[in-house]
Amino acid sequence: MRYEELADEPCSITRPLVVLGDRWTLVILKYSFAGVRRFNAFQSALGISRSRLQDRLDRLIEHGILVKQKAAVGVHEEYRLTPKGHDIYPILMAIRDWGDTxxxxxxxxxxxxxxxxxGEGHITFECDACGTELTARDIEAGPGLQSEASEAGRQAG
Structure with missing residues (x-):
């Protein structure tokens, strides 16, 4: 399977990896959360080529994770996290917890x-029904709503 085809996989882990699975993308997001907003500031901090940086920023804009807008002060443009972008923070913190360990x-x-x-922030994984902290050993994967809807459609047709 080609990398581009992963976006069509019916998997909520695989699909985001098409957008976020590149190391530069996650580092750009890390710097975004730290307050970096200007293209030249990203480029200077990362040492990444201008074309690669522009490609990653464009992808984050395309997916609604960043928005490009005029700065409140000055004439330059800034890259700002959207609410969808802010929702990525726990992912970065989970990676940070693993890296610290x-x-x-x-x-x-x-x-x-x-x-x-x-106090120091940490990510926990817990059951939405009972609040029990979970590990991979506690999880059982099964059909989700999309699978159930597809099955119901087949039975009705």
């Missing part, structure tokens, strides 16, 4: 602290 032998290089109490 398995790839930071001297301890976490950055502490992400709650502004109100200085």
């Amino acid at each position: 398995y790839m930071a032998p001297d301890g976490p290089p950055v502490a992400y602290r709650h502004r109100d109490c200085a």
